[in-house]
Amino acid sequence: MSSGIHDSFPLPQQPGGGPLSGDLAVQGTTDDAALSKLSAINAGYYEDPFLKHFCSRAARRSPLINRGYYARVAGMRKVIDLFLDAVPPGMTPQLVNLGAGLDTTFFYVNSRCGDRPFVFFEVDFPELVARKSMTILRKEACWSVLAPNKDDIPQVGGLIRTDKLRMVGADLRDLQKLEGEVRGADFSPTQPTLFFCECVLVYMKGEQSDQVLRWASSLVHAPSSICIYEQCNPDDAFGRVMVENLQSRGCALLGLKDYPSIASQRRRLRTAGWAFCRICDMNDVYDKMIDQSDVMRIQRLELFDEIEEWRLIQSHYFIAVAVTSPQASQAECTTVNGSGPSAEGEGYADPISSQGHETAAAGRESSRADETEPPEDTAEFLRPLLGVWTPQPNSVNPRLLRYEIPPGIPGVEPKLLQE
Incomplete structure (x- = not known):
C-alpha cells in the first residue's frame, strides 16, 4: 500500500x-x-x-x-x-x-x-x-x-x-x-x-x-x-x-x-x-x-x-x-436549525403559506437524512444545481420565487421548490 x-x-x-x-x-x-x-x-x-x-x-x-x-x-x-x-x-x-x-x-x-x-x-x-x-x-x-x-x-x-x-x-x-x-x-x-x-x-x-x-x-x-x-x-x-x-x-x-x-x-x-x-x-x-x-x-x-x-x-x-440565489439569501425562511436557510432547497418555506411549512418540515427530514445517507443517483446529488434556474412567480408572496426543476432530466421528476 x-x-x-x-x-x-x-x-x-x-x-x-x-x-x-x-x-x-x-x-x-x-x-x-x-x-x-x-x-x-x-x-x-x-x-x-x-x-x-x-x-x-x-x-x-x-x-x-x-x-x-x-x-x-x-x-x-x-x-x-x-x-x-x-x-x-x-x-x-x-x-x-x-x-x-x-x-x-x-x-x-x-x-x-x-x-x-x-x-x-x-x-x-x-x-x-x-x-x-x-x-x-x-x-x-x-x-x-x-x-x-x-x-x-x-x-x-x-x-x-x-x-x-x-x-x-x-x-x-x-x-x-x-x-x-x-x-x-x-x-x-x-x-x-x-x-x-x-x-x-x-x-x-x-x-x-x-x-x-x-x-x-x-x-x-x-x-x-x-x-x-x-x-x-x-x-x-x-x-x-x-x-x-x-x-x-x-x-x-x-x-x-x-x-x-x-x-x-x-x-x-x-x-x-x-x-x-x-x-x-x-x-x-x-x-x-x-x-x-x-x-x-x-x-x-x-x-x-x-x-x-x-x-x-x-x-x-x-x-x-x-x-x-438572491431570493434565497434575502427571504425569511424556516430552516434546519432556526438560524439560517436549509441546505437542501426543500427546506425553504414561504412564511405566509401553510403549504410552505409542510415543505419546510420535509426539508428538515431531507437534511437529516443527507447527513448520513449518500444520494441514490446523479440527479439527486445535483438536484440543487438542476432546480434553481427557472424562476416563476410566487402567487402567495410576490417577494419570493419558486424554482422549477427543468423537465427531461433523467431520474428527476419536475418539481417546484418553494421558498
Missing part, C-alpha cells in the same frame, strides 16, 4: 531540482496535477488534446493514480455540463476557476458550448496566470481557439482578456484585490455563475477560505453555484499519512484542521451563504454520479489489483455542489 500512498502525493520540485516550500510549493502542485492528468489522458481514460501543451514532459503514473484523476475530471465535468444545460436561453453562463493553475477546463467548455456565448475567468497567483497566458500565446493549437490571428488576442498587463477567456492575477487570500481584479475583467453580477476549484481552499487557513466562499456567494445577483473538489478525513490512519506527506513536502493542508469532515464542509457552505448543498466522497461520485458505461470502459484499460487502496484513497476526497 505504501507505494500507492506516496504516488498520491508527488513532490513539487523547483525547475533546477530540490523541494519547494510555502506559496511556491502550493503553486508547484499544479504542475504535478497536470502531469498526473496527462498520464490518465495518454492511457486513454479521457480526452484532452490541450493539456500536453502545458506540460514540459510526460510522466506515467500508476493505474491507481490514473483512475483517481479520471474520477476527479469526470466528476467535475459532470457538474459543469449540468450547469451549462441548466442556464436558460438568453443568459450567458459565467464560470470562475479559482486557483486555475494549468487546468484546461476552459478548452473543454469552449468545445462543449460551440457557438453558444459563455465567459470563463481563470484566477490564480499573478505569476501563474502570466505563465499560462504566455503558453497559450506560444501554442497555435491553443491561441487559435481564441482568434484566427494571434495578434488579435486582447491582453491586459500580459494576461489574455477575450470575450470568452479572461485571465485574472490575484491571491485568493487578498479579497479586496481579488474582487477588484475580477470586476476589472468585466465580471457580470447579473448572469448565472459557476465558481469551481480543485484542491485550492484546503491550502488556505479556514478563515481565509471562508471569506472566499462568502465573497463568491454574495458577488452574483443571479442564481449562482460553486463546485469544490478537495481532501477530507485527516484523522484516520490514511488521513494522517496524507497530511504528513504533504506537510513534509511544503504543502500544508491548512484548512483540514477547521473542516476535516464532509459534515463540517456542509456546515461551512451553509454559513457562507450557500443555500442548497450536496456533498459526496469520491467513492459515491465514481459509483453513482459519473457515466457508468464510461466507468466500465476505463476499468478495462489497465490491470488493476488495488481495489481496497483505491477505495481508501477515494474516501479521503469529495465533491461538493452548492447553489444560492
